[in-house]
Amino acid sequence: MxxxxxxxxxxxxxxxxxHEHPPYLRHHFESTExxxxxxxxxxxxxxxxxxxxxxxxxxxYLIYRNWYYPAFVAGSHQLNVVxxxxxxxxxxxxxxxxxxxxxxxxxxxxxxxxxxxxxxVLLGLGFLGIKTIEYREKIEKHHVPGSSYSLQSxxxxxxxxAASEAGDKPLQLDMAQHTEVYFSLYxxxxxxxxxxMIIGVGILIFMIVRASAGAYTNGHxxxxxxxxxxxxxxxxxxxxxxxxxxxxxxxxx
Amino acid sequence: MSETKEHAHHIVSPKVYVVxxxxxxxxxxxxxxxxxxxxxxxxxxIALGIACSKATLVVLYFMHVKYGTKLxxxxxxxxxxxxxxxxxxxxxxxxxxxxxxx
Numbered sequence: 024m025x026x027x028x029x030x031x032x033x034x035x036x037x038x039x040x041x042h043e044h045p046p047y048l049r050h051h052f053e054s055t056e057x058x059x060x061x062x063x064x065x066x067x068x069x070x071x072x073x074x075x076x077x078x079x080x081x082x083x084y085l086i087y088r089n090w091y092y093p094a095f096v097a098g099s100h101q102l103n104v105v106x107x108x109x110x111x112x113x114x115x116x117x118x119x120x121x122x123x124x125x126x127x128x129x130x131x132x133x134x135x136x137x138x139x140x141x142x143x144v145l146l147g148l149g150f151l152g153i154k155t156i157e158y159r160e161k162i163e164k165h166h167v168p169g170s171s172y173s174l175q176s177x178x179x180x181x182x183x184x185a186a187s188e189a190g191d192k193p194l195q196l197d198m199a200q201h202t203e204v205y206f207s208l209y210x211x212x213x214x215x216x217x218x219x220m221i222i223g224v225g226i227l228i229f230m231i232v233r234a235s236a237g238a239y240t241n242g243h244x245x246x247x248x249x250x251x252x253x254x255x256x257x258x259x260x261x262x263x264x265x266x267x268x269x270x271x272x273x274x275x276x
Numbered sequence: 277m278s279e280t281k282e283h284a285h286h287i288v289s290p291k292v293y294v295v296x297x298x299x300x301x302x303x304x305x306x307x308x309x310x311x312x313x314x315x316x317x318x319x320x321x322i323a324l325g326i327a328c329s330k331a332t333l334v335v336l337y338f339m340h341v342k343y344g345t346k347l348x349x350x351x352x353x354x355x356x357x358x359x360x361x362x363x364x365x366x367x368x369x370x371x372x373x374x375x376x377x378x
């Protein structure tokens with residue numbers, strides 16, 4: 024933040040001679056537009072690395088789903104569509120409040136910006152809360168991969184409310200064991216997504232503190248704008264996770 | 277439409293955001309509704325189709341790509357293209373390696 028001042032020549036008789044530009048414009052940029060474009064470009068390059076990271080996980084999911092299809096259908100039936108749908112709606116609203124936050128920063132509305140960012144934090148925490156309820160259910164049913172993993176729901180589906188409601192047939196032992204692959208991918212993918220949410224909530228709180236001191240509503244909106252890109256990206260990942268993990272195996276072909 | 281025009285910072289109005297919010301909620305309702313109807317092979321196709329449409333709306337409007345510079349548009353398109361190439365080649369390898377051997 025301060026390097027634009029650090030490289031200014033010190034021989035100022037007229038103190039304002041070197042500052043006919045906004046204080047946040049760094050001297051290696053020609054204009055604030057160029058500076059904002061460069062930051063936006065860098066943010067998109069970062070998001071592309073994130074696309075490749077989550078893309079690898081999605082590819083692994085598609086390959087294993089193709090190999091162990093019955094196990095993935097039975098595993099998917101253990102997820103609660105109501106919680107999943109509610110979380111999708113919560114996340115879409117949080118993307119909307121974030122977009123409104125960017126608009127408030129651009130139009131220099133400090134109160135609106137603080138309100139938008141605070142609502143985004145609350146919705147983000149709401150999402151994580153619902154995710155915790157879902158994880159707890161998995162832990163209680165011993166569906167967390169590892170030494171205490173239980174095949175009960177897949178060998179004897181009539182004893183499991185979620186499985187019997189979906190009309191699951193008992194799986195062969197080797198196929199039932201592959202449900203552990205489904206839950207491994209479920210926990211890695213939703214867990215990495217939740218980790219991105221937690222980081223996002225942390226940065227949102229940082230921005231609320233800075234915004235209440237007057238930042239972002241002085242014309243320099245780059246930080247809020249680029250954080251918005253990150254938050255919307257996390258929303259997009261969830262849109263695909265919801266479709267792939269919760270929805271597409273409701274009706275096994 | 278000059279070159280400098282492209283750099284003017286475009287502020288997307290809240291009306292646009294509200295319309296996109298409603299479209300995303302309708303899309304969510306549609307994809308959940310479709311998952312409860314047995315459409316055979318079309319279930320995953322519809323679910324992924326709606327997910328892609330929702331993602332496109334988010335990228336174009338919430339992420340301002342529609343109003344962005346040519347560089348931003350090129351970056352996004354190049355990223356999606358590269359990703360589709362990688363996933364397409366990987367999947368075609370896995371699905372075809374044992375072709376005819378069963």
